[in-house]
Amino acid sequence: MDYLTLIQLLDSTVRLATPLLLACLAGLFSERAGIFDIGLEGKMLAAAFFSAAIAALSGNVWLGLLAGIGASLALSALHGLASITFRGNQLISGVAINFLAAGMTVLIAQDWFQQGGRTPSLMGGGRFEGITLPFADALADVPYLGPFYAELISGHSVLVYMAFAAVPLTWWLLYRTRFGLRVRAVGENPASVDTAGISVVGLRYAAVAICGVLCGIAGAYLSTALQAGFVKDMSAGRGFIALAALIFAKWRPWYALWATLLFGLFGALETRPDVIEAVIGIKVQGQLLGALPYVMTVVILAGFVGKAIPPRAGGEAYVKER
Amino acid sequence: MDVMPKWAEVILVPLISLLLAGVISALVILAIGEDPIAAAKLMVTGALGSTYGWGYTLYYATNFMFTGLAVAIAFHARLFNIGGEGQAMLGGLGVALACLYVPWPHWTLALLGAIMMGGLLGAIWAAIPAWLQAKRGSHIVITTIMFNFIAAALLNYVLVNLLRPAGQMDPATQRFPEATNLPTLHDLLAPVGIAFSKAAPANVSLLVAIAACFGLWLLIWRTRLGYEIRAYGHSESAAKYAGISPVKITMIAMIISGALAGMMATNNVMGEAERLVLNSTEGAGFIGIAVALMGRSHPLGVFIAAILFGFLYQGGAELALWTSIPRELIVVIQALVILFTGALDNMVRMPLEKLFLAARRARAPKPERKPVEPAE
Numbered sequence: 001m002d003y004l005t006l007i008q009l010l011d012s013t014v015r016l017a018t019p020l021l022l023a024c025l026a027g028l029f030s031e032r033a034g035i036f037d038i039g040l041e042g043k044m045l046a047a048a049f050f051s052a053a054i055a056a057l058s059g060n061v062w063l064g065l066l067a068g069i070g071a072s073l074a075l076s077a078l079h080g081l082a083s084i085t086f087r088g089n090q091l092i093s094g095v096a097i098n099f100l101a102a103g104m105t106v107l108i109a110q111d112w113f114q115q116g117g118r119t120p121s122l123m124g125g126g127r128f129e130g131i132t133l134p135f136a137d138a139l140a141d142v143p144y145l146g147p148f149y150a151e152l153i154s155g156h157s158v159l160v161y162m163a164f165a166a167v168p169l170t171w172w173l174l175y176r177t178r179f180g181l182r183v184r185a186v187g188e189n190p191a192s193v194d195t196a197g198i199s200v201v202g203l204r205y206a207a208v209a210i211c212g213v214l215c216g217i218a219g220a221y222l223s224t225a226l227q228a229g230f231v232k233d234m235s236a237g238r239g240f241i242a243l244a245a246l247i248f249a250k251w252r253p254w255y256a257l258w259a260t261l262l263f264g265l266f267g268a269l270e271t272r273p274d275v276i277e278a279v280i281g282i283k284v285q286g287q288l289l290g291a292l293p294y295v296m297t298v299v300i301l302a303g304f305v306g307k308a309i310p311p312r313a314g315g316e317a318y319v320k321e322r
Numbered sequence: 323m324d325v326m327p328k329w330a331e332v333i334l335v336p337l338i339s340l341l342l343a344g345v346i347s348a349l350v351i352l353a354i355g356e357d358p359i360a361a362a363k364l365m366v367t368g369a370l371g372s373t374y375g376w377g378y379t380l381y382y383a384t385n386f387m388f389t390g391l392a393v394a395i396a397f398h399a400r401l402f403n404i405g406g407e408g409q410a411m412l413g414g415l416g417v418a419l420a421c422l423y424v425p426w427p428h429w430t431l432a433l434l435g436a437i438m439m440g441g442l443l444g445a446i447w448a449a450i451p452a453w454l455q456a457k458r459g460s461h462i463v464i465t466t467i468m469f470n471f472i473a474a475a476l477l478n479y480v481l482v483n484l485l486r487p488a489g490q491m492d493p494a495t496q497r498f499p500e501a502t503n504l505p506t507l508h509d510l511l512a513p514v515g516i517a518f519s520k521a522a523p524a525n526v527s528l529l530v531a532i533a534a535c536f537g538l539w540l541l542i543w544r545t546r547l548g549y550e551i552r553a554y555g556h557s558e559s560a561a562k563y564a565g566i567s568p569v570k571i572t573m574i575a576m577i578i579s580g581a582l583a584g585m586m587a588t589n590n591v592m593g594e595a596e597r598l599v600l601n602s603t604e605g606a607g608f609i610g611i612a613v614a615l616m617g618r619s620h621p622l623g624v625f626i627a628a629i630l631f632g633f634l635y636q637g638g639a640e641l642a643l644w645t646s647i648p649r650e651l652i653v654v655i656q657a658l659v660i661l662f663t664g665a666l667d668n669m670v671r672m673p674l675e676k677l678f679l680a681a682r683r684a685r686a687p688k689p690e691r692k693p694v695e696p697a698e
Contacts, residue, residue: 007594010647038463038467051388056458081666082661082665082666085666086666086667086668086669086672088662088666088667088668088669089402089665089667090612090665090666091402091463092402092615092660092664092665093402093661093664093665093666095404095611095660095664096657096658096660096664096665097657097661098657099608099653099656099657099660100654100657100658100661101449102653102655102657103650103651103652103653103654103656104350104650104654106648106650106653107354107647107648107650107651107654108354110354110646110648110650111353111354111355111646114646117648117650138583182430226465230593237471240467240468240471242466243464243467247464257525285479285483287473287475287476287478287482288479289477290475291471291474291475291476293471294468294469294471294472294475295468295472297464297468298454298460298465298468298469298472301454301458301461301464301465302454302458302460302465303458303459303460303461304458310461
């Protein structure tokens with residue numbers, strides 16, 4: 001494998017890891033606050049549809065992004081209503097949200113565009129184009145460093161840079177601010193937060209809302225940057241891979257970056273079986289490679305390699321008085 | 323203290339939830355510019371208006387009975403098995419192996435063999451997450467989700483590389499031998515003089531599903547094991563104190579659950595397709611969640627809810643055929659049923675409880691004079 005192939009492989013790793021990273025950080029906020037969220041998939045899907053639809057109708061991708069975030073937030077509000085206000089089962093609520101998104105997106109797409117559950121292809125201002133960073137063209141001829149900068153660092157859409165910036169931001173928010181301390185506390189021991197006179201319900205709603213915003217960006221990236229338009233079920237299990245990455249990362253932001261990059265690399269390798277064969281010398285089936293993130297998550301969760309301990313109050317509604 | 327009488331808990335709450343889901347679905351149909359009443363009529367005539375429609379309704383219902391029971395038995399042990407889809411896929415593999423590689427003399431024996439093999443592989447696929455939960459403490463919901471994806475990848479691999487006949491393009495096994503083909507309801511009802519549609523896929527595995535409903539009822543409410551499962555589901559600490567092993571109950575409940583999901587393959591793989599194709603389960607494993615929630619985890623409730631969802635599936639297919647309403651409408655209805663019966667349960671229950679409490683107060687005017695009841 002030559003250097004340029006490696007750069008190309010890493011480049012598509014970054015592209016594929018971006019939606020996983022955003023969704024993973026989304027799940028991180030929610031689960032750190034004690035609200036399990038297996039509806040990441042559905043929120044991404046809804047956001048993917050609405051951002052593509054609004055971008056196609058208005059021709060402005062930023063309006064699309066806003067619409068995507070709005071759709072994702074609406075589903076987050078539903079999840080909050082079910083699991084915080086009505087103290088329902090958070091897992092069942094997540095399942096319902098996934099199906100709601102899967103059904104509604106196709107239903108609305110068919111009603112608006114009559115193209116069999118897809119949106120028209122996005123062109124021009126309806127898409128997030130790659131940004132060429134300064135000096136990328138000038139430096140492209142420098143050996144090794146040039147292609148690295150021009151191909152790998154430069155040339156992604158603005159959402160990719162936002163996703164990577166979200167990692168230190170999440171870390172700072174969770175570990176260096178008062179809000180972050182409270183969010184983490186409410187996921188571990190909500191009663192103590194309540195005793196301190198801070199609203200458990202308010203904190204949890206805030207965390208679920210942040211989760212909705214991040215999922216919205218992830219979904220918008222799928223349909224307006226990674227691809228040009230929405231197709232049925234386009235999230236294709238990415239919400240669940242993000243969930244797997246979250247466990248893999250043990251609910252920590254920097255680990256989330258490495259976990260999603262790793263799973264992104266698996267995704268990139270799946271499309272390049274020739275590279276795998278060249279590197280390790282044997283032919284690996286693409287389907288089995290695709291299952292690797294899930295297998296690794298099961299192994300990690302079972303504590304065979306390290307131990308992943310979820311937030312203690314995760315999945316339980318907080319009852320103030322009995 | 324139970325505020326509501328039992329009939330309200332068992333009938334009224336699910337009925338109101340279903341009604342809410344129905345009203346919202348009607349609004350959705352209205353919003354996309356179709357007539358909900360005409361749509362409902364079309365669904366009823368399409369799914370229940372002919373023996374052909376009934377044949378499809380019952381075919382889908384058979385799938386949902388198996389997966390609904392699978393989710394229900396896990397619910398009784400307070401385990402949430404989202405892995406029905408993967409277990410049913412593996413069950414399909416088991417049924418395909420049984421049908422392809424054993425020279426069955428008659429379909430009755432083939433059916434028995436298929437039940438055993440499908441159930442076995444489904445049970446194995448559920449037993450691994452169960453063991454991981456019981457022994458290693460990994461959350462069964464996450465593990466079973468992951469196992470769904472692993473099952474899909476595994477099935478894809480097996481079909482493409484191992485079971486696909488040489489020279490065939492689509493990833494599927496060859497047709498099962500003639501002797502393993504199950505009689506349809508047409509074949510079963512013809513000797514009795516009932517002319518049932520020949521084209522509909524409902525088959526003898528419907529009877530297996532009904533037997534499974536009855537068997538599970540016996541197990542849950544009439545055996546010691548069922549009592550232990552329910553006790554464990556109500557209170558883990560109390561069950562432990564009574565000498566019930568959490569590991570044993572988790573394993574057994576999930577093994578039964580996985581076996582039931584795996585047995586679904588006798589219907590869709592053996593009864594209908596008569597070969598194993600890639601996406602044979604078509605999401606039936608997930609519909610089992612809605613069916614179990616709707617049926618309140620009771621086998622009779624599961625039976626009724628499964629028929630209801632069978633009706634929705636066949637009706638939805640008819641809608642997609644004759645109107646501009648896509649099939650995905652059923653997915654929305656399914657989501658709403660899960661939402662209202664599962665997650666927003668308290669939204670329906672709380673006002674009802676208030677209502678019943680008010681009614682009770684009105685009947686007994688002086689509650690403060692009553693002697694103190696022992697706490698339940």
